Amino acid sequence: MPTSPFRMLVICTGNRARSQMAHGWLRHLGGERVVVRSAGTEPKGVHPVAIRAMAEVGIDISDHTSDHVDEYVDEDFDLVLTVCDHAKEACPVFPGARRTLHRDFEDPDYPWMGEEEFAEVFRRIRDEIGDFSRELLERELRE
Numbered sequence: 550m551p552t553s554p555f556r557m558l559v560i561c562t563g564n565r566a567r568s569q570m571a572h573g574w575l576r577h578l579g580g581e582r583v584v585v586r587s588a589g590t591e592p593k594g595v596h597p598v599a600i601r602a603m604a605e606v607g608i609d610i611s612d613h614t615s616d617h618v619d620e621y622v623d624e625d626f627d628l629v630l631t632v633c634d635h636a637k638e639a640c641p642v643f644p645g646a647r648r649t650l651h652r653d654f655e656d657p658d659y660p661w662m663g664e665e666e667f668a669e670v671f672r673r674i675r676d677e678i679g680d681f682s683r684e685l686l687e688r689e690l691r692e
Contacts, residue, residue: 554584555689556626560640561633564589564615566599567654568632570675573603573610574682582690586626588618590639596658602671606679628689632678650685654678 557575561568564587572587579585592615603610618641625645630652631637637651657674659667 554582555579555628556584556624557586558621558624558626558629558643558646559585559587560589560618560629560631560636561587562590562635562639563593563658564595564617565593566596566657566671567674567678568636569595569599569610569613569615570603570678571630571632571682572613573608574679575686577608578682579686579690583686586616586621586624587613588616588621590618590636592617596671598657598668598671599675602668602675605672606675630685652681654681 559568559571559575568587568589572585575583575585594615595610595613600611622641622643623645626643627647629643629646629649631640632652632654633656634653643649654674654677657671659670
């Protein structure tokens, strides 16, 4: 097991839902073994339904901020993960990243849906991101 934490940056377009939920899962599941940051190519603030959906599984992301990717471009990361196709295309190069990975997740932000249907979409995406996060950490943090 490495002596220093595994450093990750998770990116999506708005840094509003998908990257915030991944950030929360990875931090929760990885504990002290990981340092996680999240950012967006066009940050729009953390989505309140993402905060509620994560709270339902015992993960508090209410203190997260919606940051721009440019804030992290000069930092070193073990892994830079994009979680939406648009961010993958618009993302700057991270010269200090040991590795990059892309996994597109559906955008749960459908404001035209009814409230309960809207919440269900967030829950489904939250759970997909949670399963992916578990698998990712199992691979990346192997001894």
